[in-house]
Amino acid sequence: MDPRNYQIVALSTFVVFGVTVLGFDIHLSNAVAIIGAALLTQYGLFSTIPSFTSLVNEAKSALISALSLVLLLRTDMLFIAALAAIVAIVSKRYLRFNGHHLFNPSAFALVVVTGLSSHAYLSPGQWGALGLFAFGVMGIGLLVVTRAQRLDVSLAFLLSFAALVLFRGWYLGDPIEIAWHQLQSGALLLFAFFMITDPKTTPVSARPRIVFGVLVSALTFVLQFYFYVSAAAIYALVTLAPLVAIFNLYFRENTHAKNDVVYHRVAHVSEFQQRNGFLRFLRRQS
Amino acid sequence: MVRDKDRTVITMSNDFKGDVRDFAMVVPVPTFIEREQINVANQALVDHLDAYTAPRLVEYFDEDPCSRVRYERMMAESAVEDSVVQKAVTADEELGVTIEAKYTVGEYDILILSAEESGGLIDWLKINDYQLPEGAEQVVGSYLKQGMRFFVAKVNLESQLAGGFSDLRPLQIAFESPKFMLPIRLGTLNADGQQELFVYALTRTGRVETSNYRTVKMPSDVEIPGFVKNRFGEFYKDMFTVQTEKENGKAVFLEYAWDMAWCDPCAADPLTATQLRQLGAFWLDSETDAQQRNRPAAQNVFVTRLHVRYDQQHFPDDLKFIETGDRTNYQGRYIMRHAWKGESNCSAAKDYLNMVQERETRAGNLLASLTGWDRNDIAASMGVSALPAPQKWWKRIWQDVK
Known part of the structure; x- marks a missing residue:
């Protein structure tokens, strides 16, 4: 089963949950503009042979970026919503290096449009505290990433971010509740499971992928606590994206397998087996 | 609180009720x-802002169902209870x-303190x-x-007497820092349970919300029975609870978000x-009131009113804010419709009743459902036997068919 199907279902669920239960300010017109613009741009730029399979294939790819934008971007201008979708897809087509697109499309689009206009903003606090909801995210997210074989980067990001936040709390002498509150962020988990896991914009082999996860968490920590940037993880991911290209050049052992998803999986799974019992266990589960 | 880019102006208003000699305020900056x-x-500035942004009660009087005369009356009441008592800390x-x-x-006598270690500062404050x-x-x-x-x-008694101020006036501080937050942790240490805090944010771009807690809109535009008019404060307080x-x-509530124009x-x-400039809206400095009167629209100030009831358990961390690009107007508005009480003897009157x-x-x-009030009490206050x-x-689907 194509892991992107899971991703589309999960993201759609979050949108519906956000609007109905959490009262997110997601306008239907924005959602239509984002999805419409993403699909049109995708077809315009990528589609070569107009076969049914290729149409569905392109639509899935565009939908994932579009749904992330629907979920995260808030704006009162339809034009900005559509622009974000176009930026996301165009970046995927033209900002490429060594056969991969450089930036996570939706993260890149969010950084661009929030930088361009104060009418575009992110609303990271609206997920509220963890609770049942986050377990939902975790469950569905875990499923998605184990299918996509990118659980390592999520865990590397989350664990090292948690370690940094706990260390800061300890250094400041704060009660543990504060660090716990800071980690109970729906936005953080959403990022860890649905954004940083994009297989095209994380390093191909496992070791550099873990390093990448740790680096993104470190930059997120610095931006959030020392530069007071909200939604810092997205900025950190976009800033560090060029590293992925560099990692892929230096760790060549698997790069010949690029674009071959099946081979990929086998290649980095065998690496886990050698190094890490826990991840090997997870592989068995999946 | 006024915020634009990294510039912040905070106006702190307290409802301290005791002896002013006991008053002290410690604010981390x-x-x-x-x-x-x-x-x-x-x-008066703060009171005016409070009144302008207060939840409002709107009354509509039904017309005679048999004629077409109509009038509307509106009133608004401030439903504000106690605002923050910044129980304080003193020093020397x-x-x-x-x-x-x-x-x-x-x-006021004001000190700006820094310290190597918290112990020293605490001892100093105690001494x-x-x-x-x-x-x-x-x-x-x-x-x-x-x-x-x-x-x-701290209050300087001599200056206070000389100035003839009976109440403590709000203190204002202007500073530049990327931190957009309100330190509430010292306040939560006070043992007397939950505290109420109202934040009035004036910005150029749009609504303000918290980035580390949910900001939730209060229910608004709802129709409530007429008797609530005399108990509006109580109604609002219970609904808030x-x-x-x-x-x-664990949520911060949005009570008002509106373009100040x-x-x-x-x-x-x-x-x-x-008035806005006195509250700190520094970007308005190039305009006089006269100029503004000629061009009444677009003050370029967006006001957000947030209301939070907090304690240490539910709000362990300080309140952190972001300024959003959202300029959608929102207000707490509660509607009561008064029925036509006059004589009506036409066929429309029956349907109307x-x-x-x-x-x-x-x-x-x-x-x-909004307030948790007892249904029998509500029925009694509404003058009906039961609700x-x-x-x-x-139940309604096949009612007519049978």
């Missing part, structure tokens, strides 16, 4: 504060404590007769390590450019 950055404001000496500056502004809540050392230490200083204000519980006590309906007149009865039942039920519970939707 992110930067050093010069004398020129401090000001004492007029309480040396123990690794640096008094970076000492000012007298209006009726100087400041009463510190339990656990203050940990919190003070955390703020110091985050590079914050302490702004400490119910809403807080619904969010597990106008209002509809107005609970109080919009503030003038001069049925409609009124249905409407009032609906309003009564809504009131019960029928809302009918299940399926």
